[in-house]
Amino acid sequence: MNSAAAADVWDDDNQFRISSPAEIAGELRAAMAQRSLLTVRYGDGRDCTLTTVLDVDNGAGTVTLDACQDPRDRAKVLAAHALTLETEVRRIRIRFDSGRAAPVSFEGQPAMQIALPESLVRIQRREAYRIDTPINEAVNCRFPHPELKNREIVLRVADLSVKGMGIAADPGLWPAEEGSVIKGCRIDLPETGVVNCDALVVRVFEPPRTSKHRLWVGCQFLKLPGGAGTLLQRYILRLERARLARSRGIEG
Numbered sequence: 277m278n279s280a281a282a283a284d285v286w287d288d289d290n291q292f293r294i295s296s297p298a299e300i301a302g303e304l305r306a307a308m309a310q311r312s313l314l315t316v317r318y319g320d321g322r323d324c325t326l327t328t329v330l331d332v333d334n335g336a337g338t339v340t341l342d343a344c345q346d347p348r349d350r351a352k353v354l355a356a357h358a359l360t361l362e363t364e365v366r367r368i369r370i371r372f373d374s375g376r377a378a379p380v381s382f383e384g385q386p387a388m389q390i391a392l393p394e395s396l397v398r399i400q401r402r403e404a405y406r407i408d409t410p411i412n413e414a415v416n417c418r419f420p421h422p423e424l425k426n427r428e429i430v431l432r433v434a435d436l437s438v439k440g441m442g443i444a445a446d447p448g449l450w451p452a453e454e455g456s457v458i459k460g461c462r463i464d465l466p467e468t469g470v471v472n473c474d475a476l477v478v479r480v481f482e483p484p485r486t487s488k489h490r491l492w493v494g495c496q497f498l499k500l501p502g503g504a505g506t507l508l509q510r511y512i513l514r515l516e517r518a519r520l521a522r523s524r525g526i527e528g
Contacts, residue, residue, distance in 0.1 A: 299396075300393055315513065318359050340382050343379075350386070408434065415466065458495070474497075479493070
């Protein structure tokens with residue numbers, strides 16, 4: 277799924293837009309309670325970073341955000357004239373626009389503050405944002421061989437989302453059928469970390485002959501451990517930033 281396809285989901289669909297301040301505050305408080313990560317896009321959508329909601333004040337009409345881990349990101353966000361923020365609340369994707377953020381202090385720590393948005397788009401999506409993994413930076417999934425003791429199978433993850441992954445495999449190396457659960461998966465995310473989980477095999481099929489892979493396997497993550505979703509989001513964000521940087525180079 278590319279950025280253009282992702283943008284199509286949001287194309288001025290007013291049936292999903294809410295404008296009640298109480299409802300908007302409720303959605304953002306839910307994001308705060310879930311500790312949901314927000315993707316903040318700025319610079320005409322060419323740059324992005326992650327933050328979280330720290331406080332929602334209906335009376336003051338403000339939303340306080342974490343100041344970003346990287347001070348350089350924080351400086352860029354504070355310098356931007358317009359922001360677009362996206363997150364997921366109760367499996368529903370939400371998005372809203374904001375003007376400039378202001379630097380503030382929250383519980384003694386640096387933070388950023390924006391106005392409570394005038395409207396918010398809310399849409400339940402069938403599938404989480406999925407991104408292709410780069411060929412020159414292998415993302416591997418390792419799991420125990422079902423028949424050979426003390427042996428493991430290592431396969432390349434071809435695409436990734438916070439909900440699941442697509443694996444490219446040779447038919448002779450793939451041991452599981454649709455509906456089976458692969459236990460003990462270890463997914464190595466370069467420069468990010470390791471995700472350990474079980475995965476449900478949702479679909480196994482042979483792609484068109486033009487594909488480089490002989491077999492394609494779609495898997496859904498099961499009961500991700502704490503912190504695993506954050507690692508996946510950070511890695512996906514890094515890939516998206518790299519893609520945006522490449523597109524800027526092409527356009528330039």
